[in-house]
Amino acid sequence: MEYTFINVNPAIDEHIALIQLNRPKELNALNLELMGEIREALKILDDDDSVRAIIITGNERAFAAGADIKQMSGKSAIDMLQIDQFSTWDQIKKTKKPLIAAVSGFALGGGCELTMHCDMIIASETAQFGQPEIKIGVMPGAGGTQRLTKAIGKARAMEMVLTGKFITAEEALQAGLINKVVPVELYLEEAIKLARSVAQLSPVAVALAKEAVLASFNTTLDQGLHFERKNFYLCFASEDQTEGMEAFVEKRQPAFKGK
């Protein structure tokens, strides 16, 4: 597959794929074509048995400065409805494999929302997160009002969404939005390390566990517990469960196959 706005490496490390946003002059502004390429790449990588974790990154200056304002400017509500860009985001949301965002510089608007579509976020000390849409007369549209609020709580989310102010990587860490902050030269390496620690585990169990954690956003506690239990039982249908438990008993490292 040929891409124009992203670079894809299906094996940056063993079982780990990397998607790099590649519109550096525009601070990786997320035009429709770039988002379409992310959707296609994720679909291919999600279907590839050799891939067990996927990292999405930008460059040192910007993860992504938001949806492409120049592309959106001048559009009517009906244009936006017919373009239906959120079907792309809905598809990205369905990725079964673990997604890790490796963020440096700006993660704004749709860029911040893309990091929140990932399961874990590693940031450089220079990263800034924000939902500045309000400053251009709109508001978040790719989940910012919902996912940010669930991640960092109403007070902090309201302040970010209603004022457009950015928060630093350290503030994002304290607020619970991201997993770790590292010096700028280490953010990708740290994301790969995190991906490795997931990629060595049972891909079946990892996918079922990811699905169960995400279900918590849409369910009551009892429904979520019910869902969790079914996925827990389903793990026992996998060869990886037998291997994992036998390896423990035999005091050796398990070799998971994703079956």
Ligand code: HXC
């Ligand atoms: C289109 C963008 C862009 C964007 C930056 N650029 N952000 N183009 N859409 N979101 C372009 C600039 O026009 C400029 O191009 C080049 O990238 C460099 O940006 P500068 O502004 O010159 O850089 P700097 O002064 O360092 O300021 C960086 C910045 C600023 C603070 C990130 O660019 C900025 O405020 N960007 C917009 C952030 C934003 O509002 N994001 C939310 C978008 S709405 P030229 O050609 O002039 O050199 C959104 C909705 C999501 O995301 C919901 C649907 C998915």
